Amino acid sequence: MDSIDLRLIELLRENARSSYAELARQVGLSAPAVHERVGKLEAAGTIRGYRAEVDYEALGLGVTALIGIIEDSGADTDDVLTALRAMPEVESCYFMAGVESYQLTVRVGTIAELEQLIVRVNRTPGVASTRTAIALSTKWENRPQPHLG
Amino acid sequence: MDSIDLRLIELLRENARSSYAELARQVGLSAPAVHERVGKLEAAGTIRGYRAEVDYEALGLGVTALIGIIEDSGADTDDVLTALRAMPEVESCYFMAGVESYQLTVRVGTIAELEQLIVRVNRTPGVASTRTAIALSTKWENRPQPHLG
DNA sequence: GGCGGAGGTCGATGGAGTCCATGGTGAAGA
DNA sequence: TCTTCACCATGGACTCCATCGACCTCCGCC
The missing domain is CATH 1.10.10.10 (Winged helix-like DNA-binding domain superfamily/Winged helix DNA-binding domain)
Structure with missing residues (x-):
């Protein structure tokens, strides 16, 4: 390196x-x-793969939202993760420090689909509550950071 | 299409x-x-580019955090955006519905660098306050959504 | 029925991907 | 200081791919 x-x-x-x-x-x-x-x-895993970056609106995935999840006190974290992983709309998933255990980035086509997704997440065993914020516009995303190292 | x-x-x-x-x-x-x-x-812009996906830890960018920004009432949004864009640590930037006008994803090498970045963001003209959440681990990121359309 | 355009296949060719043998460089040890 | 070893870049050779032009086919339209 x-x-x-x-x-x-x-x-x-x-x-x-x-x-x-x-x-x-x-x-x-x-x-x-x-x-x-x-x-x-x-x-070595330093390069994990190569991804085409797309215009989500053109693909009918114009709605981006961030969902924070508060877990049940007795939740099995692996079960929650498995359930989230099974939802294709969940593009990214971080395990966070703080009250909200997970932070998700999700993409759907419409607000109605977002509503259904939120309901599904809330119904997931181990999830106590969620907090959703909708992105009105994406200023930039996944910008490569120059001058590494 | x-x-x-x-x-x-x-x-x-x-x-x-x-x-x-x-x-x-x-x-x-x-x-x-x-x-x-x-x-x-x-x-047509449907494919916007092609990106290598890397292991951030291997590149010395092991700390991922999400920063929410509340703007000053009299802030010039373009100025805030320009200032944020000039910070290479800011990987993504969404303009949000809700109290927090912007949601950033940032990557830095250490907690100390994160602290410095937060200070810089807070000092940016137009920024009233920020709220930072640290990602303890990344479960997955930028997962391509199958069965489009 | 004939025409024109969009979008496909085929064939050719220049250049890229990739394997291999060779040689050079730097570090460790006698 | 010399030897040896490991590592890596080079250059050549061969295969495969990218890409261009020519032609074909299907469809909608005059």
């Missing part, structure tokens, strides 16, 4: 479909060298 | 580095046809 690896990660966070030849040009190495470095970063 | 386009998007959300030939095999078209479809999806 040297500065070239960091630069490769930075480049791949900007454009994950860059060819190895292009990456090689940018970092001043040969394509095979870059290929091997990237392979090692993937094997 | 038909079912093949949706399938292509789904495949690219799972692995953005799939070759056109591989995508073509999966959807049962020729590689040039897939190339053209993907190009159109990019041009």
Whole structure:
């Protein structure tokens, strides 16, 4: 993990479909060298995958909301997590410090679907209550952080 | 935008580095046809880009937090946004319904850096107060939602 | 029925991905 | 200081992919 690896990660966070030849040009190495470095970063788990970023509105998922969950005192955390994981609308899930044990990012098509999702989450065994905030607009998302390390 | 386009998007959300030939095999078209479809999806803005997903801990960004911002009554929203945008630690920024105008996702290396970031955000003109919640662990993040549309 | 456009396949070619042998560099130990 | 070892970049070779042009097919429309 040297500065070239960091630069490769930075480049791949900007454009994950860059060819190895292009990456090689940018970092001043040969394509095979870059290929091997990237392979090692993937094997080590430093690079976890490559994702296309989409326009959610165009895909009919124009409603983004954040849901905080307060657990029952006797809740089985694994059961709650399993139930949440089974809901495809739940895009991200963090285990938090504080009163709300989980913070979810969810995407649905309509407010009606959001309502149904909230009901489902509230009915999940182990969930005591939820607090939902709706995103009116997304200013930016998953912006790659430059100058790593 | 038909079912093949949706399938292509789904495949690219799972692995953005799939070759056109591989995508073509999966959807049962020729590689040039897939190339053209993907190009159109990019041009239309439906596909906004391709991002490598990384292990933040391995990159020294092991601390994730969510910050809610309450604006001053007389705040210039654009100024606040510009200031937030200039902070590389702010990975995502949503404009919210509710008391807290903005919800940020931030990544830093240490709690000390988080403290400094919170101070900086609080000092930003237009920001009245903030509320920070720390993610103890990330259960999952940016999970691609299957069966779109 | 003929026409035109959108969107597909096929074939060719230049370039990229990837494997392999080679050689250079730096660290550890005699 | 010299040897050895491990690691990694290089350059060549071969395969596969990206991409362009030509043509084909289906459909809606005059």
